Amino acid sequence: MTTPGPTLPKVSPGAEHATEHGTEPTDHAIPAPRPARGKPRLRALDGLRLVAALMVAAYHYGGRDGEISEAWGSSPKVQFPTASEWFAYGCLGVQIFFVISGFVISMSGWGRPMRSFFASRASRLLPSYWAAIVLVTAVFALPAVTYAAVSPSDALVNLTMLQQPLGVDRVLGVCWTLWAELRFYALFALCVVMPGATRARVVLFCAVWTLAAAVSEAANEPLLDLVLMPEYAPFFIGGIGIYLIHRDRRDLTAWGITGVSWLIGQHYAVDRLWHAPNPDFFSYRTSFGIIAVVTAGFAAVLLIALGHLHWANWRWLTVAGALTYPFYLVHEHLGWVTVETLHQHMGLPSYATFGLTIVAMLFLAWLLNRFVEERLTPMIRNGLNRKPRAQG
Numbered sequence: 142m143t144t145p146g147p148t149l150p151k152v153s154p155g156a157e158h159a160t161e162h163g164t165e166p167t168d169h170a171i172p173a174p175r176p177a178r179g180k181p182r183l184r185a186l187d188g189l190r191l192v193a194a195l196m197v198a199a200y201h202y203g204g205r206d207g208e209i210s211e212a213w214g215s216s217p218k219v220q221f222p223t224a225s226e227w228f229a230y231g232c233l234g235v236q237i238f239f240v241i242s243g244f245v246i247s248m249s250g251w252g253r254p255m256r257s258f259f260a261s262r263a264s265r266l267l268p269s270y271w272a273a274i275v276l277v278t279a280v281f282a283l284p285a286v287t288y289a290a291v292s293p294s295d296a297l298v299n300l301t302m303l304q305q306p307l308g309v310d311r312v313l314g315v316c317w318t319l320w321a322e323l324r325f326y327a328l329f330a331l332c333v334v335m336p337g338a339t340r341a342r343v344v345l346f347c348a349v350w351t352l353a354a355a356v357s358e359a360a361n362e363p364l365l366d367l368v369l370m371p372e373y374a375p376f377f378i379g380g381i382g383i384y385l386i387h388r389d390r391r392d393l394t395a396w397g398i399t400g401v402s403w404l405i406g407q408h409y410a411v412d413r414l415w416h417a418p419n420p421d422f423f424s425y426r427t428s429f430g431i432i433a434v435v436t437a438g439f440a441a442v443l444l445i446a447l448g449h450l451h452w453a454n455w456r457w458l459t460v461a462g463a464l465t466y467p468f469y470l471v472h473e474h475l476g477w478v479t480v481e482t483l484h485q486h487m488g489l490p491s492y493a494t495f496g497l498t499i500v501a502m503l504f505l506a507w508l509l510n511r512f513v514e515e516r517l518t519p520m521i522r523n524g525l526n527r528k529p530r531a532q533g
Contacts, residue, residue: 184453185451187461189241190461190465191464193234195231195234196231197231197315198472198473198502200232201231202217202498203221204217204228204231204232206421209476209477211287212477230430233410233438235318236373236435240379240383241380242325242377243325244387244446247343247380247384255330255334258334260522263525264522264525267517267521268513268521269467269513269514274296277312278290286478288474288477291309291310291311302323305320314474315469321370324370328346332346344398347382375404378402382397383395383439384446410432411428411431411432414426415431463510464507464510467505475502475505480498
């Protein structure tokens, strides 16, 4: 199966729609519940999520080598001699996803009991994820598809979302980001949701995690690295800091958390992506370009948090947010099959194939949202929120 993207040191989700102060916003990998009545939805955040997902898709289709080169019949450098250099920056959409996730998980977890927090996360992550696992496994098992499928046993383990720590082959190449998200949820749940979210507790959580992640990097201890995720921590923590600014723009501590997270985050992004370790990942990004994209991601979330993008309140952004997670899940592997069919078998030119593949994956995402998420998400959420009956 595919290798993780270049942001991996050793080794993006019908959707919930963020409300300004209400429950259940959405991160890259997750859909979100409906906003509370009378509370405006942060539709610009939905739009930013889709932009980040499209950045990742551009990277997977035209900004790296590997299996996508088999689909095109040659390297994307040949298919897109100029655009491929820009597409290569698309992998930074993942870092933008993580900043958004820090913001929206802080919002959705604030004042919420552990059972409700767990039910919300599980019910939003799992339906489209399970559907994507089944769909990609089935497509890759077709005789006409040339890409290798995982074993039946490994495919079943993938349904747990724990395939990466268990050393099992992954059905979805992008699922490594979900493993990072799950670890963030666990840390946030144990340190903030379980004891009860307060500003002081959240600030302490950010400070301790930042320092501990730095110590982990210095110690080069695999277990600490696994738990504390020093490479990704600044993006999650930066999103949390931006949420604190959203609550009170005069909170200087929150501005400090955000600023320090940006400084550390751009360092890790440049360190990991300027000269990617795997030649398939391409290695011609400039350090200035990487810093610019990371800065733009932080700035966009901050502008939304400060209310400067309230004018971007178009209803279609709600749909965009709903499609982001299923699109993110299916676009890479099924994109290989679509690109090969359109370009090599049907003879469509590169840019037409690129555009039609994006459209096809968005349509598939709409189907997953309409017929999977909208039906299963409330069922799972209600079931997990239901307290068991006392045994007499």
